[in-house]
Amino acid sequence: MNPEQGWLGRALLAPGTTLRDVTETVEQALGSVSGLGVVAAVLGVLAAVRSLAEWRRRRLxxxxxQITVLTPPEVDAKGALAFWAHLIGQLRPAWARVLWGQPHLGFEYTVTPEEGAAIRLWVPGAIxxxxxxxxxxSAWPGAHTDTLTPARPPLPAAAEGVRRIVAGGELRLGRREGLPLSTDHSGDLVRDLITAADDLGPGQAACVQILARPVTGRRVARATRAAASTGASAGVVVGLLREALNLLTLGTTTARPTRAGRVSEGRGSDRQSVMEYSAAARAAAAKARGAHWETVVxxxxxxxxxxxxDDANPIAQARAVARGRADALATVFGACTDHNYYRRRRRLRLGWLIRQRRLGRGDVLSVPELATIAHLPTDTGLPGLQRAGARALSxxxxxxxGGEHTKPLGMADTGTRxxxxxxxSxxxxxxxxxxxxxxxxxxxxARTILDDADAERGVIVIDPKGDLVTDVLSxxxxxxxxxxxxxxxxxxxPPPCVNPLDIDRIGRxxxxxxxxxxxxxxxxxxxxWWGPRTDDIMRASLLTLCAQPGTAxxxxxxxxxxxxxxxxxxxxxxxxxxxxxxxxxxxxLSDxxxxxxxxxxxxxxxxxLLRPFVRSAIAGGPSTVEFADILDNGGICLARLPKGSLGEETSRLVGSLLVARTWQAVTARARVPAADRPDAxxxxxxxQxxxxxxxxxxxxxxxxxxxxLSLLLAHQNLGQLSRELRDGISANARNKIxxxxSxxxxxxxxxxxxxxxxxxxLSHLDAFHAAARLLVDGRNARPFTLTTRPLDPPIPGRAREIAAAARARLTASTPHAPNPCHARERL
Structure with a gap:
């Protein structure tokens, strides 16, 4: 027998001799070891390995x-490359992988009619x-994240009286994993996926789940060698056929290639095959560069x-709809076809696999390949997608x-919040x-007012709606x-009285x-309705009244x-x-x-003056409240002037007169040394x-x-401000929130x-979410975003209690002065 015929030729020519040789070899290997003992040992090892794998899976x-990613207004197409390349650093050392395993991530696209399209990442607790x-x-500036613990299943669970039909499968590489997929798809794969799952009916759901974990260079090297050694046609079956062909043709065909792109110069060499093998080898070498992930889709x-x-064939109908929807999702991945492609595989217990997010042995993908199928969509007009309102800046x-000499504003909405x-200052x-x-x-x-009150800093509040003062009082x-x-x-x-013409209080x-x-x-x-003559009459009349003895x-x-x-x-x-x-x-003048x-x-x-509250608060006689005392001694003045009760013009007039009285008290501080002026x-x-x-x-x-004196100027839009107010506030109110x-x-x-x-x-901030540009030691710091902290629950009865105490204190301290009008009559 010719020894050069190979093991297949010897087996075909003398099968009995070959089988006897194999039997003798096995018997010599087993020796004195019992066959049952070997089987038991093998089963024990397999059980231990399985138990270890299950323990590591549960631990990981x-x-x-579960992290929900809200897509920013503008998405950098290279952001996914940066994201997956950055996370390759999670690859553990060899000893740690052997003992504890390697955690994997889940990148999931889910679409439901109730929540729209959402992009979520499943992250094990080991990370x-x-x-x-x-x-x-870092990869997608402006993206927001919302973390939920524990993670929810990607597909809704069955409810009482309702069962769910799940259809779908698994996508695996159709050729050797060392050959690459296409990474230059002209469209947006995620847009196509979400569009394919659009127009779902009530209660329906669609999901694409990409599980990925980083792999070592050894796995990549094996995949590259396997892809490059025989091109796209390598395999055990092909090897057997080649042996049989050599036997029948007495070895006259071309020799088996031994390296990527190298084929013998025999008579049967095919130029087209050489070019295909060469292209495949170059593509495999290109894929081998950089970091890699093991994935399952x-x-x-x-x-x-x-x-x-009573429903007629509901299950058959649901299966048909589910299969059609699932096939639409799988078809989208056909755009990734290049030297390699995705092939659909059916999986038993698919719903359980997706819910458990199990990753066994997957396919090796490079970072560009993974970024092609797992990224944020770049299409700005994608309907139903959950998007971030505005970028978050730390x-x-x-x-x-915070601290003793600060005013709290809220919480940062990034990082550790x-x-x-x-x-x-x-x-x-x-x-x-x-x-x-x-x-x-x-x-x-309300938070800043309560903080000023707690720190015993004087504060005066003018509220034209009423809710702010109520919140503070309670x-x-x-x-x-x-x-x-x-x-x-x-x-x-009766309210306190702040008479703007009380000269005894403000001085001549x-x-x-x-x-x-x-x-x-x-x-x-x-x-x-105001002209120069009206202005002249009012000014002369007020100066005349103030010049008289008594209180005008x-x-x-x-x-x-x-x-x-x-x-x-x-x-x-x-x-x-x-x-x-x-x-x-x-x-x-005549009458x-x-x-x-x-x-x-x-x-x-x-x-x-026909309104009793206004007449008592502004023209009720001598002032019963001194704003200088409030500002200097930590007082809390709350002016609740709702427009619905007073009317818009009257509310504006009373509030403006209270501000004028406050300004008179503040300007009097000029006679006090700067170091002795308390903050208010x-x-x-x-x-406005x-x-x-x-x-x-x-x-x-x-x-x-x-x-x-620190002013907090709040309003709704810039159109409410005159040009003078807008320019003055823009230049001099240097802390912006x-x-x-609009x-x-x-x-x-x-x-x-x-x-x-x-x-x-600025126009897409969420509720209770603000952008701030603050001063730090008199210098502008870069802007950031924050969320306001909710107020503590109101204390029942506290507003009435404090209002009653304020009225009682006012009554006890008000002197019984004669009516100023009667005093005028005696002049």
Missing amino acids: SARAR PPGLIERAIA RYATSIPVSDNP PAPEIPV RPVAVKI DARHHLHILGPTGVGKSTLL RLPSRMADRVVLFDADSSA AGMDLAVDNLVTVFHRIFHQ TLADLPRLLTEPAFRARVTRTTKDPVLRGFWDSYET TSRAQLTGPLLNKLRAF ALVLDEA NFLNLSTPIEDMLAEARGLR VFAV PDDARDLARHTHPWLSEHD
């Missing part, structure tokens, strides 16, 4: 979490928390079926987390808070009740400023203009020649002319309604900083956050 899958979230943020659709026996390290705050540069209703402005304002500690001054337009109890030096502020407030609120009020102004006897008694002692000339000319000149002023004043705050919700002082807004904000705004406002505000946050980010 314990405490698994440290936060690692995958940070990798996602599973796809499934789930259709609910009622257990009602605060700079110098942003304080640390607290963020602004220093008191930086808050003196004022806070501009912008956003529509319902986004979290009031929550942020959460203040009882020990602070003796520091509260409450103006409540809905209360039947402040009289001109008080009159200027009063006239300017009326002018700006009633500018449509705004209630005296109509009497001065309409009652000759009262006017004669007041003006006869006027010494100012300019005022004397005004009243002399006023007396020469009709006087009525025409004073009509615009008097109808506004009467509408203002003025909080204005709907601030109350900034009506004679002092320009830019000058007011600049002076307030030096006098240690922006909630979701695209027009985002275009203007993006100048403060560019290039970190774009117009799109």
Whole structure:
């Protein structure tokens, strides 16, 4: 027998001799060992290996979490390459893989009519928390993540009375795993997957699950050698056929190739085959470069079926629908065909495999190949996809987390979600808070007010809606009740009085400023009906009343203009020649002319003073509250002025007069050394309604900083501000907190956050989610995003308790002064 004929030739020519040789070899190997013992030993080893594998699987899958990825507005096509290349560092050393195993990840696309299209990552508990979230943020800037523990199954479970039909399969490489898939697909594979699962019926669900774990270079090298040695046609069956062919043709055909791309020069050499083998070898060598993952792709659709026996063929119908949907998902992966392709395989217990997320032995893919099938979609118009509203930016390290000399703002929405705050010294540069209703402005304002109250910093709050003051009152500690001054337009109890013409309180030096502020407030609120003669009449009348002994009020102004006897008694002692000339000319007018000149002023004043709350709070006699004491001694002044109770103009007028009185108290601090001026705050919700002082807004904000008054200016949109207010606040309120705004406002505000946050980010912030640009030691820090912290639950009865204590303290401290109008009568 010719020994060169090979083992197959010898077996065919002398099968009996060959079988006897094999039997003798086996008997010699077994020796004296019993056959049953060998079988038992083999089964024991297999059982131990299986038990170890099951233990490692349970250990790796314990405490698994699920990360939902919200796609950013713009997706970098190379982000998936960076993501999977970054995570290859999770490959454990050889000894750790032997003892504990190698954890794998699950990249899942799920589509349901209820939740739309979602992209989620299943992460075993063996991977440290936060690692995958940070990798996602690094690979796809602007993406948001929502982590859920424990992880949920990708497909919905069956409910009572409803069973679910699951159809699908597993995708495995059709050729040797060393040959690559296509990575230059012109479209977006994920878009095609989500579109294929679109238009699902109620209760239906579709899922594509990609399980992946990093592999070593040894596995890659074996796959590359196997792919390159015989090209695409290598295999055991092909080898057997080649042996038989050599036997029949007496060895005249071409020799077997021994290296990639090398074929003998025999007569049967095929040029086309040589080119194919060479191309396959080059592609395999290219795939071998870089990092690699072991992967398995599973796809499934789930259709609910009622257990009602009256339904005609519900299961057959559901199976047909599920199979059609599943085939549509699998067909999408045909776009990956190149030297290799995906072949569909049916799997028993498919629903259980997908739910358990088991990864046995998978196919080796390079990072570009894996990134082709597992990435975020780049299509911006994909319907139903869960997208991130705005990118999340972590605060700079110098942003304080809180402490004694800070104001808390909220929590960072990235990483460890640390607290963020602004220093008191930086808050003196004022806070501009912008956003529509319902986004979290009031929550942020209430937290800062409660913090100022707890730190015993003076705070004055003007609230034109009423909810902010109610929220604060219901959460203040009882020990602070003796520091509260409450103006409540809905209360039947008499309010405190803040008389803007009380010269005894503000001093003669402040009289001109008080009159200027009063006239300017009326002018700006009633500018449509206000002219130079009305301005002249009001200014002269107020200066005349303030020059008289006693305490003047705004209630005296109509009497001065309409009652000759009262006017004669007041003006006869006027010494100012300019005022004397005004009243002399006023007396020469006829009654009709006087009525025409004073009509615009008097109808506004009467509408203002006819409201009992306003008359008591603004024109009730001498002031019973001093704002300087509130600001300097840690007082809490809460002005609840709802427009629904007072009317819009009256609410604006009362709030503006309270702001004017606050400003007079603040300017008096100029006589106090800077080191002795305590920090205080003025909080204005709907601030554009109350900034009506004679002092320009830019000058007011600049002076307030030096006098240690921090203003919190909150409103809904930039269109509410006049050009003067907009420019002054933009330049001088240097701490910016922006909630979701309109695209027009985002275009203007993006100048403060560019290039970190774009117009799109500012207009797509979620509720209770804000972008902040703060000062740190007087310098601008880079912008970041935050979420406001919810308020503590209200304490039942606390608001009524504190309001009652404030009224009782006011009654006990109010002197029984004579009626100022009666005092005027005795002049």
